[in-house]
Amino acid sequence: MNVKAPxxxxxxxxxxxxxxxxxxxxxVIAQLFIGVTMVASLSYYPLxxxxxxxxxxxxxxxxxxxxxxxxxxxxxxxxxxxxxIERRIATWSEYLLYALFLAQPLIxxxxxxxxxxxxxxxGPIHLPGIAxxxxxxxxxxxxxxxxxxxLLFLTFTAHMCAVLFHxxxxxxxxxxxxxxWPAKAQRPHHDRDSTTATVAPDRDSPAPSASPSx
Amino acid sequence: xxxxxxxxxxxxxxxxxxxxxxxxxxxxLIRVVARQPLRCRLILTIGVPGDPTNDATRxxxxxxxxxxxxxxxxxxxxxxxxxxxxxxxxxxxxLPDGIAPSDDPLLSARSAVYARSFTRRAGEPxxxxxxxxxxxxxxR
Numbered sequence: 362m363n364v365k366a367p368x369x370x371x372x373x374x375x376x377x378x379x380x381x382x383x384x385x386x387x388x389v390i391a392q393l394f395i396g397v398t399m400v401a402s403l404s405y406y407p408l409x410x411x412x413x414x415x416x417x418x419x420x421x422x423x424x425x426x427x428x429x430x431x432x433x434x435x436x437x438x439x440x441x442x443x444x445x446i447e448r449r450i451a452t453w454s455e456y457l458l459y460a461l462f463l464a465q466p467l468i469x470x471x472x473x474x475x476x477x478x479x480x481x482x483x484g485p486i487h488l489p490g491i492a493x494x495x496x497x498x499x500x501x502x503x504x505x506x507x508x509x510x511x512l513l514f515l516t517f518t519a520h521m522c523a524v525l526f527h528x529x530x531x532x533x534x535x536x537x538x539x540x541x542w543p544a545k546a547q548r549p550h551h552d553r554d555s556t557t558a559t560v561a562p563d564r565d566s567p568a569p570s571a572s573p574s575x
Numbered sequence: 576x577x578x579x580x581x582x583x584x585x586x587x588x589x590x591x592x593x594x595x596x597x598x599x600x601x602x603x604l605i606r607v608v609a610r611q612p613l614r615c616r617l618i619l620t621i622g623v624p625g626d627p628t629n630d631a632t633r634x635x636x637x638x639x640x641x642x643x644x645x646x647x648x649x650x651x652x653x654x655x656x657x658x659x660x661x662x663x664x665x666x667x668x669x670l671p672d673g674i675a676p677s678d679d680p681l682l683s684a685r686s687a688v689y690a691r692s693f694t695r696r697a698g699e700p701x702x703x704x705x706x707x708x709x710x711x712x713x714x715r
Binding site: 400402403404405406407408476477478479485494495496497499500503504 | 664672676696698
């Protein structure tokens with residue numbers, strides 16, 4: 362069996378989906394690093410907190426837009442390089458990411474409300490409280506905010522590793538589906554290359570378990 | 576601007592000494608306030624350009640103008656309870672509109688440390704206050 366890799370990875374995500382994906386990726390990764398730096402920093406804590414709050418609300422707004430976009434647009438079908446179980450794990454980790462994108466900003470917002478801290482967006486622009494003032498509620502929400510941040514980081518890392526594995530090890534051009542740059546034309550394959558890029562629809566792929574979806 | 580609260584000792588009753596009781600500072604304050612209010616003068620020191628604002632350890636010149644801005648009066652003491660001092664984070668960077676923080680680095684450090692201590696305090700099991708104002712006997 363010596364099947365050539367497909368010339369391209371097939372249909373792409375829509376341009377809107379791709380723009381949302383990459384802007385969200387930049388915001389979420391920045392937010393995760395701001396979060397861990399913030400709680401460990403003395404002098405930069407107020408500055409990072411002042412970025413963390415409006416960025417979290419922006420992520421919440423983008424998450425709502427993405428959810429609507431996801432409901433209205435069916436994503437392109439899975440690549441043949443993905444086994445049935447990998448597809449199931451990809452689907453569920455996509456749902457998990459969406460859930461965390463929505464839950465994490467809301468928990469942060471509710472947490473500040475429970476501590477009766479002003480939810481300052483910028484200058485005098487404040488958000489209303491969404492939870493009763495209660496220090497015990499704050500304690501629970503604050504713990505959830507940390508746990509969910511680590512869960513989000515793990516899910517994102519698994520997602521990234523899976524896509525990189527498909528793109529650079531299986532060479533199935535998975536990242537082209539979400540790329541903002543134009544897909545490169547397929548270079549002619551030598552036998553050695555085509556062997557590494559060999560793909561069969563029913564192949565039991567050893568790929569890691571994470572989502573290649575947005 | 577810097578500010579200081581200067582205790583107003585005029586007419587303050589003598590405080591009985593109970594140095595052996597670990598709660599004596601709390602108890603004495605409760606007894607004193609029960610008899611008459613405690614007063615402090617709020618003194619504002621007005622800086623001029625060139626006065627150091629980023630180092631609290633460097634005093635301003637003694638010639639700097641001061642204003643007696645009024646009295647702080649404490650006329651009641653309450654037992655620590657849900658909803659009063661227990662659940663508040665005294666963050667020096669949570670400020671009303673119109674007041675901006677200075678370049679004093681202590682403000683950022685206090686804000687960060689208080690946020691951590693508030694979070695830890697919030698997660699502790701809640702117990703009644705060790706000092707109950709109503710339980711302190713008045714030893715007149």
